[in-house]
Amino acid sequence: MKKIFIENLEQTRFFSYMINKGGLTPENLYQLRDYFHFRSVPTNSYLLQAGEICRYIFFVEEGLLINQTLNEKGQERIIHIAPENWILTDRSSLYFSEPSEFFIKSIEDSIVVYLHEDYNRHATELSSVYGCFVNDSLQRNIYTQEKRIQSLLSMTAKERYLAFLERYPDTTQRIPQWMIASYLGITPESLSRVRREIAGE
Amino acid sequence: MKKIFIENLEQTRFFSYMINKGGLTPENLYQLRDYFHFRSVPTNSYLLQAGEICRYIFFVEEGLLINQTLNEKGQERIIHIAPENWILTDRSSLYFSEPSEFFIKSIEDSIVVYLHEDYNRHATELSSVYGCFVNDSLQRNIYTQEKRIQSLLSMTAKERYLAFLERYPDTTQRIPQWMIASYLGITPESLSRVRREIAGE
DNA sequence: CGTCGAATTGATGTCATTCAACTACAGTGG
DNA sequence: CCACTGTAGTTGAATGACATCAATTCGACG
Numbered sequence: 001m002k003k004i005f006i007e008n009l010e011q012t013r014f015f016s017y018m019i020n021k022g023g024l025t026p027e028n029l030y031q032l033r034d035y036f037h038f039r040s041v042p043t044n045s046y047l048l049q050a051g052e053i054c055r056y057i058f059f060v061e062e063g064l065l066i067n068q069t070l071n072e073k074g075q076e077r078i079i080h081i082a083p084e085n086w087i088l089t090d091r092s093s094l095y096f097s098e099p100s101e102f103f104i105k106s107i108e109d110s111i112v113v114y115l116h117e118d119y120n121r122h123a124t125e126l127s128s129v130y131g132c133f134v135n136d137s138l139q140r141n142i143y144t145q146e147k148r149i150q151s152l153l154s155m156t157a158k159e160r161y162l163a164f165l166e167r168y169p170d171t172t173q174r175i176p177q178w179m180i181a182s183y184l185g186i187t188p189e190s191l192s193r194v195r196r197e198i199a200g201e
Numbered sequence: 202m203k204k205i206f207i208e209n210l211e212q213t214r215f216f217s218y219m220i221n222k223g224g225l226t227p228e229n230l231y232q233l234r235d236y237f238h239f240r241s242v243p244t245n246s247y248l249l250q251a252g253e254i255c256r257y258i259f260f261v262e263e264g265l266l267i268n269q270t271l272n273e274k275g276q277e278r279i280i281h282i283a284p285e286n287w288i289l290t291d292r293s294s295l296y297f298s299e300p301s302e303f304f305i306k307s308i309e310d311s312i313v314v315y316l317h318e319d320y321n322r323h324a325t326e327l328s329s330v331y332g333c334f335v336n337d338s339l340q341r342n343i344y345t346q347e348k349r350i351q352s353l354l355s356m357t358a359k360e361r362y363l364a365f366l367e368r369y370p371d372t373t374q375r376i377p378q379w380m381i382a383s384y385l386g387i388t389p390e391s392l393s394r395v396r397r398e399i400a401g402e
Numbered sequence: 403c404g405t406c407g408a409a410t411t412g413a414t415g416t417c418a419t420t421c422a423a424c425t426a427c428a429g430t431g432g
Numbered sequence: 433c434c435a436c437t438g439t440a441g442t443t444g445a446a447t448g449a450c451a452t453c454a455a456t457t458c459g460a461c462g
Binding site: 177192 | 409
Binding site for chain 1: 270272276278280292293296297337339340341342343344346347349350351353354355386
């Protein structure tokens with residue numbers, strides 16, 4: 001988890017994202033320079049441990065992060081999967097400064113941008129467009145969660161797996177199968193059977 | 202769904218909520234008078250139909266609203282249940298002006314405050330505290346959805362029902378059982394069996 | 403080559419669904 | 433006032449989906 005120096009900031013996914021989606025300018029980003037830094041993160045590093053207070057928003061420049069939790073019975077559950085260009089954090093821990101119930105961990109050698117908790121506030125002050133973007137993201141986040149709840153309420157394991165494949169078409173083969181199973185809320189064995197069924201169609 | 206006139210605005214649940222939780226003052230609320238109105242809503246009225254664009258945020262002054270959707274197979278699913286003091290809307294339809302996939306409907310004779318889509322914006326201009334409150338609500342919303350996803354991923358029907366009872370202790374007996382079943386993602390028959398089991402403990 | 407974890411496969415169990423029958427009750431019209 | 437109807441809820445038996453447990457295979461890595 002070494003802090004690293006990036007030669008061409010402007011060529012990073014992070015910059016493209018913030019400029020194209022967030023509506024910031026390169027100048028804005030240089031002004032925000034104190035509120036983010038790049039880190040190199042080897043496989044299986046924990047960026048956040050349950051019990052800690054989450055202080056950062058993580059942007060995946062390269063690699064793959066997951067967000068997991070342990071339920072009462074002690075088994076782990078994958079909550080989110082974040083490949084390149086995704087943002088991951090524990091909003092409630094970050095926002096309310098409460099101990100997190102989640103782990104955030106890398107499952108590939110990754111490069112992660114750590115966004116300081118004040119990044120969004122400062123960026124919004126620099127650009128009102130960015131403020132709207134943050135709001136948009138929250139709304140969209142709620143919407144996708146709504147969708148996921150619906151899928152858990154009314155789809156079978158097979159249907160959910162097919163939906164997963166559509167959602168993460170390129171990423172699927174980078175994720176161990178048992179993690180996908182966990183994300184879908186089924187056992188690895190069940191997923192294996194589902195896959196066999198699909199293959200023979 | 203008659204527009205109604207309220208004698209003592211200050212004694213409404215809506216005012217208490219906006220003042221105590223939202224940080225607005227009574228004066229603020231009178232200034233916002235154009236952006237909300239009360240309606241009397243008989244049982245089984247639709248406040249929003251799938252396909253429409255949602256234009257309001259609904260605050261339940263009295264009664265009981267639900268938010269439901271039809272899945273691909275044509276069966277209805279209860280997504281949210283909102284008794285007094287709750288807020289209900291289709292955020293993505295409201296925010297992105299897209300046709301809604303949801304129905305919002307009263308299941309008791311109710312009094313509902315219709316908040317105009319610009320209410321939040323204007324209220325935020327009047328009071329920055331309110332702006333924080335809106336943000337808080339979004340964050341909290343995300344958090345509770347996260348919780349619900351986890352419960353769907355790892356709890357049995359019985360456990361989810363018990364959790365439901367804790368969450369809506371006073372409201373349970375006002376909601377038909379088959380709706381609770383739908384909210385929990387199980388069939389009415391299963392819920393009936395779960396209840397019998399619990400009763401005999 | 404041996405080890406370890408991931409993935410597959412089979413046998414069996416559990417939980418919830420489905421379908422059907424039955425009860426209870428509320429509303430309607432004769 | 434009573435029969436008729438429709439809806440919610442309960443119950444039972446059969447079925448289906450997924451879990452669990454155990455055995456085996458596969459592949460990566462030291």
